[in-house]
Amino acid sequence: MTSTLAKLSDTLGDIVSVSTADLEAARADKSGHVSDAAPLAVVHARSIDDVQRTMRYATETGTPVVTRGAGTGLAGGAIAGAGEIVLSTIGMNRILEISRDDELAVVQPGVINADLNTALEPSGLWFAPDPASRAISTIGGNIATNAGGLLCAKYGVTRESVLGVKVVLADGRLMEFGHRTVKGVTGLDLAGLMIGSEGTLGVIVEATVKVQALPQGIASTIGAWFASVEDAARAAAVITATGIRPAIMELLDPNAMASIADHLGLDVRPGQSFLLVQTDGHGASVGAENALAVIRSLGGDAEHTTDPAESARLFGMRRAFHPAMEARGTVLIEDVCVPRSALPAMFNAITAIAGKHGVDIATVAHAGDGNLHPNFVFQGVDVPAAVWAAADELFLTALRLGGTLTGEHGVGLLKKRWLGEELGSEQLELQRSIKGVFDPQGLLNRGKVF
Numbered sequence: 001m002t003s004t005l006a007k008l009s010d011t012l013g014d015i016v017s018v019s020t021a022d023l024e025a026a027r028a029d030k031s032g033h034v035s036d037a038a039p040l041a042v043v044h045a046r047s048i049d050d051v052q053r054t055m056r057y058a059t060e061t062g063t064p065v066v067t068r069g070a071g072t073g074l075a076g077g078a079i080a081g082a083g084e085i086v087l088s089t090i091g092m093n094r095i096l097e098i099s100r101d102d103e104l105a106v107v108q109p110g111v112i113n114a115d116l117n118t119a120l121e122p123s124g125l126w127f128a129p130d131p132a133s134r135a136i137s138t139i140g141g142n143i144a145t146n147a148g149g150l151l152c153a154k155y156g157v158t159r160e161s162v163l164g165v166k167v168v169l170a171d172g173r174l175m176e177f178g179h180r181t182v183k184g185v186t187g188l189d190l191a192g193l194m195i196g197s198e199g200t201l202g203v204i205v206e207a208t209v210k211v212q213a214l215p216q217g218i219a220s221t222i223g224a225w226f227a228s229v230e231d232a233a234r235a236a237a238v239i240t241a242t243g244i245r246p247a248i249m250e251l252l253d254p255n256a257m258a259s260i261a262d263h264l265g266l267d268v269r270p271g272q273s274f275l276l277v278q279t280d281g282h283g284a285s286v287g288a289e290n291a292l293a294v295i296r297s298l299g300g301d302a303e304h305t306t307d308p309a310e311s312a313r314l315f316g317m318r319r320a321f322h323p324a325m326e327a328r329g330t331v332l333i334e335d336v337c338v339p340r341s342a343l344p345a346m347f348n349a350i351t352a353i354a355g356k357h358g359v360d361i362a363t364v365a366h367a368g369d370g371n372l373h374p375n376f377v378f379q380g381v382d383v384p385a386a387v388w389a390a391a392d393e394l395f396l397t398a399l400r401l402g403g404t405l406t407g408e409h410g411v412g413l414l415k416k417r418w419l420g421e422e423l424g425s426e427q428l429e430l431q432r433s434i435k436g437v438f439d440p441q442g443l444l445n446r447g448k449v450f
Contacts (some may be wrong), residue, residue, distance in 0.1 A: 017042045026086040029073040035081035042086040048205045056172035064446040067199040069138035075412030077198045109140025109204050125211040128155035140204045146196030148408030150248045153368025159195045161210045167202035170439040198410050199445040201438040215280040220288035221311040222277040224295045224302035229253040232273040233343035235298045236367035248278040249368035256362040263324035325375050332376040336398035337407030340370045349397045357390040371407035411449045
């Protein structure tokens with residue numbers, strides 16, 4: 001190990017770190033999972049050439065590599081263990097181009113999502129993907145996991161905002177996939193293949209992303225209370241089915257609202273669920289009025305505002321969800337997605353599963369696209385067996401309802417045990433074969449996803 005580390009340092013110089021702080025940080029992410037041992041070293045790449053040299057070294061020596069951005073992942077997809085090199089791209093954080101005429105930006109992978117939008121704002125543009133971690137997560141990580149967020153129902157996930165990527169393959173070759181043009185169907189869509197591949201096929205070193213004009217007009221915000229989470233979920237599904245396209249539609253179940261009420265000191269009636277809806281753009285007022293009609297027809301008690309301060313108050317309850325959960329104990333944040341019409345059934349199933357296994361689950365959902373985040377709360381560091389048993393039943397229920405194991409967090413380490421249940425053995429083997437084409441030695445993110 002010492003000779004391997006010495007050779008790595010000789011090859012890459014001062015971008016190689018073996019500091020205890022760097023090595024320990026690379027053992028974990030926001031999923032709560034920690035690797036059994038520290039990695040060999042952390043390479044702080046500053047350029048495409050640094051990434052290429054790292055991958056050439058890894059191929060020559062057979063050393064596994066884990067690409068890592070800000071470490072905000074929720075599925076254990078970018079944590080590293082013994083004998084692995086961590087390739088950090090957080091230092092590759094330059095915005096290379098902003099084109100108002102072509103509505104695109106060219107960025108390095110370490111650019112923070114929110115920082116890109118700060119840079120775009122003077123041009124009247126914005127980058128639509130908005131994961132909850134946007135203030136701390138990188139564009140490279142967003143692309144690697146095909147990250148989503150509150151605005152997905154109207155503006156799409158990261159995939160819809162990526163035109164092209166530059167990727168360094170496992171053997172160090174630099175490849176450019178995709179186009180600068182809005183249209184482009186030359187050859188296979190290898191750029192699309194990279195999006196959501198979780199660092200298993202190559203290292204994203206540059207991205208050309210779509211940006212768009214900032215929404216005009218005054219946003220309208222609705223806060224609606226329902227007697228049951230099933231009623232709230234049904235209202236969310238009907239709103240979308242009637243052709244209304246809210247920018248944001250978030251649903252908090254009674255357990256979530258009880259925790260938020262305790263955390264913020266609010267007076268909330270027991271058993272109530274909260275549906276938050278926001279419309280934007282030129283049709284915001286009409287969309288809000290139509291959504292209000294649906295909500296009230298289904299028994300919701302709603303308030304509607306265009307006042308920014310009042311809107312911020314309503315959004316404050318949604319934003320307090322994660323702090324409220326963390327105040328109660330250790331939190332395992334899960335991520336499943338079902339067809340919107342199946343939201344009431346999925347919420348009902350989560351309640352039944354929590355009772356059956358005696359576990360504490362509070363759920364928030366991006367109701368506009370059927371993406372639910374059940375949060376398991378427990379005490380201590382180790383995840384109890386009952387939580388994993390409940391999670392197993394929850395994942396399989398999502399699949400039975402026509403859904404998927406993950407809407408936006410990725411598979412990583414935490415969900416790979418269930419991947420075959422969704423894909424089936426033949427498709428899983430096909431996907432492993434595709435990885436073999438890009439990474440014959442299996443060096444990239446070894447043991448993750450597949």
